[in-house]
Amino acid sequence: MPTLKYRLPKLCQHKGQGYVKLNGRVIYLGPWGHPETAQRYHEVIGEWLAHGRDVPAAQPQLGPVSVVELVRDYWRWAKRRYAGSKGEVASIKSALSVLVRAHGRTPAAEYGPRKLRDVRALMVHAGWSRQHINRQISRIRSAFNWSVAEELIPAETANRLAMLRALRKGEARETDPVKPVPSDDLWPAIHQMNKPVRGLVLLQLLTGARPGELLKLRAMDIDMSGAVWSLNLADHKTAHHGKRRVILFGPKAKRILRYFIAEKRSTSAYLFDPRDSNLEGKRRGASGSRRPNQQVNAKKTDRSMNEHYTPSSYGRHVRRACDKAGVSTWSPGRLRHNAATYLRAQFGVEVTSKVLGHSNIRTTEIYAEADERKAAQAILRFG
Numbered sequence: 333m334p335t336l337k338y339r340l341p342k343l344c345q346h347k348g349q350g351y352v353k354l355n356g357r358v359i360y361l362g363p364w365g366h367p368e369t370a371q372r373y374h375e376v377i378g379e380w381l382a383h384g385r386d387v388p389a390a391q392p393q394l395g396p397v398s399v400v401e402l403v404r405d406y407w408r409w410a411k412r413r414y415a416g417s418k419g420e421v422a423s424i425k426s427a428l429s430v431l432v433r434a435h436g437r438t439p440a441a442e443y444g445p446r447k448l449r450d451v452r453a454l455m456v457h458a459g460w461s462r463q464h465i466n467r468q469i470s471r472i473r474s475a476f477n478w479s480v481a482e483e484l485i486p487a488e489t490a491n492r493l494a495m496l497r498a499l500r501k502g503e504a505r506e507t508d509p510v511k512p513v514p515s516d517d518l519w520p521a522i523h524q525m526n527k528p529v530r531g532l533v534l535l536q537l538l539t540g541a542r543p544g545e546l547l548k549l550r551a552m553d554i555d556m557s558g559a560v561w562s563l564n565l566a567d568h569k570t571a572h573h574g575k576r577r578v579i580l581f582g583p584k585a586k587r588i589l590r591y592f593i594a595e596k597r598s599t600s601a602y603l604f605d606p607r608d609s610n611l612e613g614k615r616r617g618a619s620g621s622r623r624p625n626q627q628v629n630a631k632k633t634d635r636s637m638n639e640h641y642t643p644s645s646y647g648r649h650v651r652r653a654c655d656k657a658g659v660s661t662w663s664p665g666r667l668r669h670n671a672a673t674y675l676r677a678q679f680g681v682e683v684t685s686k687v688l689g690h691s692n693i694r695t696t697e698i699y700a701e702a703d704e705r706k707a708a709q710a711i712l713r714f715g
Contacts, residue, residue: 343373354380384412397484399443400436403428405484406475427468428475430454440476441485445496448472452499462504469496512670513662520657521650528604528641529649531588533667538585540671543664545579547641551599554581554589561586602640 341352343361350361350369359376362369380386386408407428414420434451435443448469455465476490522530535546545565555562561581581589592603638645647663654661 340377343370352376355386383409386412397440397479398436399438399440400432402440402479402484403432403436403475405482406478409478410475423468424471427471430468431472431475440479441489443476443489444492448493448496452496456499456504459505461507462499462501463507465504466498469498510666510669512673513666514660517654517659517662518670520659521653521662524653524656525649526608528592528606528608529646529653531592532604532641532646533650533664534588535581535585536664536667537671538588539579539581540668540675541579542668543646544643545577547604547643547646549603550601551589551593551596551603561589604641605639606641606645607637607639 341354344351344353345364348364350364350366350373351358352361352373353359354376361372361376407425410424411421414424431451434454435447438447451472452465452469455468460468473490473493476485476493479485480487480490522533525533532543532546535541536543539546545563549563553563555564563579563581565577565579589603593599595608596603641649643664650664651661
C-alpha cells in the first residue's frame with residue numbers, strides 16, 4: 333500500500349506524557365491517556381492545518397509580545413503568502429529589518445505612531461525615495477494588522493499606527509520619472525549585444541514584458557495554437573493578488589522566437605542561454621591565444637554559467653553593450669516604457685493597459701508617455 337504523502341502527525345508518548353512533533357518541534361500535550369490530552373492534540377493539529385501545516389504562533393492569546401516576536405511570526409506567514417512574488421518578499425524583509433533594528437525589544441502592544449515615525453526617519457536618512465518609504469511603512473502596518481487577526485496584539489495598536497500620515501513631497505528624496513530609452517541610445521547598444529541578450533531586448537520592445545518575465549522562457553511554456561502566441565505566467569509581480577499575466581507574441585515576436593526555438597534540441601531548454609554567447613564567439617573563430625594541441629586547464633573554482641539569465645546578469649550585459657556603443661547607459665526595465673508609449677499612441681490607453689497586464693489605467697499612464705505631437709495636431713484643428 334503506498335505511503336500517504338500528507339498524513340497527520342501522530343499522538344505519541346514519552347515518559348508518561350503525550351506529545352506531537354510538528355515541523356521538528358515537540359509539543360507536549362499532557363498526561364498520556366487523559367481525555368484532555370487527546371482533546372488538546374486535536375486542537376493543536378487544527379491550528380497547525382489552519383496555518384498551512386506550520387507551527388502556529390507561540391502566543392496565540394493577547395500578551396506581552398515583543399516587536400521581534402511579532403516580526404518573526406509574520407515573516408513566516410508572509411514568505412508563504414507572497415511566495416509567487418520574490419520582489420514583494422524582498423521588500424517586506426527590508427521593511428521588517430529596519431523595524432527590528434529600531435525597536436525589536438519594544439512590546440508590540442505599546443507600539444504607536446511616534447515609534448513608527450522614528451522608523452520612517454531612519455529610512456529617510458538611508459536615502460530611500462519618498463514613494464518607496466510610504467510603501468514600506470504600509471508593509472509594516474500590514475504586519476501589525478496580521479498580528480491583530482492572530483490575536484497577538486489588541487486592535488487599538490493597529491488603529492493607532494493608521495493615524496501616521498504618509499510622507500509628502502519635499503519630506504524625502506524624490507525620484508525622476510522613468511522615461512523610454514531614446515532611439516539614439518537604444519539601437520547602437522542593441523548592435524553591440526550577443527544574440528540571446530539582443531533577442532530579449534527586442535521581445536521586450538515588441539511585447540511590453542518586464543525583464544524577469546522572459547528570462548526563463550521555454551518553448552514548452554508558449555501556447556502556439558493560435559495566430560497570436562501567448563505565454564501564461566504563473567510566477568509574476570502581481571501573482572500574490574490573484575491576478576493573471578498573459579504575454580502575447582505577434583508576427584515579429586514569433587519570428588524571433590522561432591529562431592531561438594530552432595537552436596534548441598529540447599522544448600524544455602531555456603531559449604535565452606548565456607552559454608550560447610560563448611558558442612557564438614567560437615563559431616566566429618575566436619580561439620584566443622591557445623594552441624591547437626594545448627591541453628585544457630583544470631577548473632580552479634566550482635563556478636559555472638547559469639542556464640538562463642538573471643535580472644542582474646541581463647542588466648549587466650545591457651550596460652556593457654551601452655559602454656561599447658558609447659551611449660548613455662539604460663536599464664532593461666525602461667524598454668517596457670518604450671512599448672507602452674508606442675502602444676498608447678497607436679491603439680489607446682485601454683488596449684495598452686491590457687497588453688501590459690495592468691488592472692488600473694492609472695498605472696498605464698505612468699508607463700506611457702503622452703504623444704505631444706498628436707496633441708499639437710489636435711490643438712491646431714481645435715484652437
